[in-house]
Amino acid sequence: MAPAGGGDTDNVRSDQNGLVMVLAFGGIVVSLSQTLVIPLLGMLPAILDTSAANAAWVVTVTLLAGAVAGPLMGRLGDLYPKKYILIACTAVMVAGSILCALSSSLWPMLFGRALQGVGIGVVPIGIATMREVLPPARLGPAISMMSSSLGVGGALGLPAAAALAQYGDWQWMFWGSAVLGLGIIVLMGVRLRVMPAGKPDGSLDLIGAFGLAVGLIALLLAVSKGADWGWTSPVTLGSFIVAALAFPLWGRWVLRHPSPIVDLRVAARRPVLLTNIASIMMGMGLYAQLLVMPQVLQLPVETGHGLGQSMVAMGLWTAPGGLAMMAVAPLSGRLISTRGPKFTLILGALVVASGYVFGLFLLDSTWGVMLAGIVTSGGVGLAYGAMPALIMASVPTSEMGSANSVNALMRSIGTTASAALIGVVLTQTSMDFEGLFVPTEAGFRIGLVIGCGVALLAAAVAATIPPPWVEKAAASLPAREN
Template identity: 45%
Template sequence: MTAPSAPKPTRSPSAITTVLALSGTLVALMQTLVVPLLPDFPRILSVTPDDASWLVTATLLASAVATPIVSRSADMYGKRKMMVICLAIMVAGSVMAALGGTFLWLIIGRALQGFSASLIPVGISIMRDELPKEKMGSAVALMSATLGIGSALGLPLAGLLYESLGWTSIFWVSAAAGTLLLLAVVLVVPESKVRTPGRFDYAGALVLSGALGSLLLAISKGGTWGWGSEPVLLLFLAAALLLAVWIPYELRVGQPMVDLRTTARRPVLMTNLASLLIGFAMFANMLLTTQQLQLPLATGYGFELNVITAGLCMVPSGLAMVVFAPVSGGIIRRFGGRSALMTGAGVMIVGYVGRVFFYDSITWVIIGSTVVSVGTAIAYAAMPTLIMGAVPITETASANGLNSLVRSIGTSTSSAAVAAVLTSVTVPLGAARLPSFDAFRDVFWMAALASAASVLAAIFIPRITTHRPAAPAAAELVVQGRVLAPDHRPLTPAVVTVLQTEGEPVDWSRVDTDGNYSVALPGAGKYLVVANAAGWAPMAEVFDFDGRTLKQNFLLHERLEISGRAAIGRRPVAGAVVTLLRATGEHVGTARTDDDGVYTLPLPAAGRYIVTMLHPVTHQAVARKLAVDNRSVTVDLTAEHLPQRTGAERTAAGRTGGEPVRA
């Protein structure tokens, strides 16, 4: 029995939202600050353009590896703690890049800056823990919007800093911003009590890191190295092999890095698929807009703006995302995350189709880009809401981390696809070949189709998702325990669901291989707990939570089974072999009858089966068909007495050394 510590003073929801939303801005800045300098870095650092591109690739790879690891650690060890660690690493990377002076140190610094990507899923999970329910939708929408404003500000800000103070200034500004945000997190953001202690899955994290690194490196470098080149093909092969090892391992390990069974649930799976597609469509908007604005006037659709001016043209898109954040929150509160996701994707479709036909003025380009950004903001705000409504409270950070990772794979794929199209559909301009507007039009249609596909994915998300009651952050406590059989051995797979006595859902948890579960309760009171394990009758009982007892085991008493009696006539058959087969012929299980002819077999999954009995001496056999649902089944296996054998039968039995088999 463990007593919770005294509640800390309540922090201002507005202050928490502001600090966490600024972390989203910082992440976007880390991803875009070096982009305007890429053409000059080969000269500054005496490297090739391909080498200079590693300044972006290193951050991408580090963020992909860090996000699931940091998010899982946040659920286990504390969310604010992991935010502070990530910010400290990012500040260290910024200082290292500013002071190092060499290409190697710059690459290392940029990789460390990639840890900032984990701030988004961890920050969103803190919002769920600390903010009132009525404010969470708007807060998540604002955080999503700051991603846009950060990307929009990064391009002109980097250009201004570079021209005014030199290239190292962008890293000093990053270090200063990270330091200020770190202090703000420590002073404003409380540490959540919602966490899941346990063993960290080091092996799963290592294999997943290798798979993600190989996959994203192949995607990001495929256009440069050649999609059919040996390094790229080997990287794709390595990613496939590592995932082939990782997936079955995660399904067996007690406390996995990623709960694949939860991830495979339709609400989570479809939301992640939609996130991949929205990420693809969103990134195409930023890439194409800045390129079109900077291309020469001679192309017929370019405007020949410099980097700073082109970046300033992106600011309206970012500001529109902030302005529409309350709209996103309102759609989520009134109609749910599913409707918000479909609305956002629909707005993106309108924006991209408009960009196909309206492109001959800077005003139209800005309007088209802004419409796409507004749709992105609405869709991005819906994704964490859908994820958090479909996973256990104690897994919100890791689930949001996976969703962020899926979005980053979408953006990386978008970058590779855009580069491939723009370099293959070109027109001559003097001695150079530049992308034609047909290339831009092709990508606009690709992004519109990706947005439409995300609408299709959203259709398959269940309309009714979990609506958990709001709970004060100081009152929400995690209760742990085990689901056990009467002999106290752990039962798995099993699920524990907690409801209010009025029937409203509170939380749920899938047990690990040791039978352990963790659920978050909003405070003392009576709750209805339902425990269900495969092959056992479910248990439902009222749990009177006193706010102090944080350990509670649940015992299931009735095992579901197939049972019956084997007999010849009226005489029981001891030691008979009873076998259960699927109707399609696969073996399921075998048992022997006791001295009274009684047998039992664990109840299999619902379906059609065949159960057989084989006499141990006479080899007389009996078979019966049965249909299994979720209830115990009684099947008696009875055969008639053997008739007297004829001479021919005795002769045949003598030749084969056995008895004739009769049903």
């Protein structure tokens, strides 16, 4: 027989394990929905009866919706029970998946993809939920697993979507996403408990949410579409100007609001601020390889530097990299518990940099590309588990959902900036191949060097993050008299 209380302990541990698995699975499903359309990009103009430029918005709109909805969903998770917000985020993603599956023209597809983007709020709110429920000893590994779900979703989604696009009906990928989302909703309803939520004033700052949305949309549009529109075009410059005007006005508003959508005073604390800056760098470090490696794999061998793989084969060669993010989650958790999240973030950034160095020497073989992707993604997995841990050690419980959502937003800004920068490099170094302009080997290598550089910069920024107790001690000191 189990000792007294042993059965209760086992039940608690089982409940905790179930919660972690449900939340991590939810993260995988919503991140999978983000990458579904990538193999479809070449087919979308014909599917939606539109131009290639218009079809590109199918990817962009999901990024914009996720960036805008993330802080809003995070704040809702701080104000109301997180279980309900998690279910609502997933339900919106399911509705978007169904709409995409039924779409045969551009606008319904764009609206559906925007709804799918809202689902990404599951990840930061899930991390905040773990902070409320799990004991400290289990928190590090659980956060690492939740953070790595972003990579696993992409790793599984890319080859699966490529296979469906090549051998089946494209609608199946959206129907599959909807079915998985419904399953997650059921599991959340059964496994998650309704925890009391802190309500600073019981209200949501709608004006602040609108101002943040205007600023983010203007900034991300300018960064992500500047290469297509022209960096000096009126639309691009106008978007930058709108962002430059919107953010100061928004900041002035939220600093005066009793329950702001994002607490800028908390965000300005050195541990939080420096972690978010490092997160931008890590987002760039993650996305650089996603722009370089798949193209190297798929370019024809006749170019002299392509590896001539099919769409499905490309997905399979890149999948181990995403799975590596999940594989390192237990290690990341142990390092966070034993050496601290700062050490883990620095180590992860250095591993990412080494992966890009490997890529510079192994770019001429499929196995080499896969190995470089595994090392780089493993480093991202270490870093992505550490960043939420650093944030949560530095913010009050009532701000966890919002703070984690802002951190996720910083990573999104990093990936957007990386896409713009690497895109310009590959375009400017392209060559004519049988009437088509394709990236050169030099362009790919420059992209890898950029990825290495931003990872090293992330490590340097992370090295300056003070321990939370130092910041708290400094804040408690009396103001010095003049």
